[in-house]
Amino acid sequence: xxxxxxxxxxxxxxxxxxxxxxxxxxxxxxxxxxxxxxxxxxxxxxxxxxxxxxxxxxxxxxxxxxxxxxxxxxxxxxxxxxxxxxxxxxxxxxxxxxxxxxxxxxxxxxxxxxxxxxxxxxxxxxxxxxxxxxxxxxxxxxxxxxxxxxxxxxxxxxxxx
Amino acid sequence: xxxxxxxxxxxxxxxxxxxxxxxxxxxxxxxxxxxxxxxxxxxxxxxxxxxxxxxxxxxxxxxxxxxxxxxxxxxxxxxxxxxxxxxxxxxxxxxxxxxxxxxxxxxxxxxxxxxxxxxxxxxxxxxxxxxxxxxxxxxxxxxxxxxxxxxxxxxxxxxxxxxx
Numbered sequence: 334x335x336x337x338x339x340x341x342x343x344x345x346x347x348x349x350x351x352x353x354x355x356x357x358x359x360x361x362x363x364x365x366x367x368x369x370x371x372x373x374x375x376x377x378x379x380x381x382x383x384x385x386x387x388x389x390x391x392x393x394x395x396x397x398x399x400x401x402x403x404x405x406x407x408x409x410x411x412x413x414x415x416x417x418x419x420x421x422x423x424x425x426x427x428x429x430x431x432x433x434x435x436x437x438x439x440x441x442x443x444x445x446x447x448x449x450x451x452x453x454x455x456x457x458x459x460x461x462x463x464x465x466x467x468x469x470x471x472x473x474x475x476x477x478x479x480x481x482x483x484x485x486x487x488x489x490x491x492x493x494x
Numbered sequence: 495x496x497x498x499x500x501x502x503x504x505x506x507x508x509x510x511x512x513x514x515x516x517x518x519x520x521x522x523x524x525x526x527x528x529x530x531x532x533x534x535x536x537x538x539x540x541x542x543x544x545x546x547x548x549x550x551x552x553x554x555x556x557x558x559x560x561x562x563x564x565x566x567x568x569x570x571x572x573x574x575x576x577x578x579x580x581x582x583x584x585x586x587x588x589x590x591x592x593x594x595x596x597x598x599x600x601x602x603x604x605x606x607x608x609x610x611x612x613x614x615x616x617x618x619x620x621x622x623x624x625x626x627x628x629x630x631x632x633x634x635x636x637x638x639x640x641x642x643x644x645x646x647x648x649x650x651x652x653x654x655x656x657x658x
Contacts, residue, residue: 337651344604344615345620346597347590347600347601347604347620348590349514349591349620350516350590351513351591352508352512352515352530353530356530356533357505357512360504360508360534363534364541
């Protein structure tokens with residue numbers, strides 16, 4: 334570095350141009366102004382994101398609920414699979430290969446009060462889904478698919494604690 | 495480490511630091527007006543957070559960050575692309591106060607240095623940062639900062655030798 338000491342001294346003699354007075358005034362104004370809190374830009378977005386997440390979560394829960402009710406609580410859907418499955422069953426070798434349920438709309442229609450204040454207070458949930466059933470013939474590889482819309486109303490008991 | 499500086503002190507601090515800050519900001523901007531905008535934003539941000547003015551490295555890092563944010567906003571490019579475009583631009587020469595003919599030559603020679611070498615020289619000579627501090631500001635290693643500085647001074651020396 335000693336080789337450059339003379340050059341460094343020359344460089345230090347060069348003075349950067351001073352800042353304008355206007356810049357100092359601008360900074361003064363900026364420092365006097367209240368600090369911009371980024372809540373205006375950030376919090377609403379977070380809030381929107383929270384609502385969006387909540388919506389997705391509720392939709393997922395609704396889907397799980399409907400699937401659960403369909404497969405475990407309500408005998409008619411399983412009978413339906415069997416019943417529809419019997420149609421291709423006319424052709425031997427077709428077996429049920431799957432059932433898909435997609436919930437594309439779900440809404441809470443509010444509380445349902447029992448008549449004459451008897452019974453249990455319930456919440457009415459309305460789901461619109463599309464079910465797709467598939468049968469497959471393992472021998473020939475042929476498959477049959479049936480898709481249809483389903484509207485379902487679920488009444489869930491409400492309890493107060 | 496952090497010291498709270500009273501609001502009245504900012505003018506003195508700014509008067510002392512502003513020329514070198516502007517010189518540094520010119521590396522990231524295309525005009526003096528843009529450099530002033532960047533320095534204003536960085537200085538206000540730094541002052542409001544009440545960082546210690548002894549931490550010069552952080553102040554220059556704030557300037558660099560503000561400048562890159564500005565570039566990204568303007569050009570809608572990534573940070574690396576923005577830096578690369580400035581490297582190719584070659585028209586953001588430092589501005590010095592008027593001096594004698596030798597100083598004009600030296601200033602012109604500094605302006606012809608590659609950007610990455612010039613910014614190290616600016617931080618080392620006029621801002622008196624150590625190589626370790628320069629490394630933090632520019633996100634490079636101290637060895638790289640030192641070698642860029644050495645290359646820059648070697649180049650300047652070659653340019654100036656015929657005139658000495």
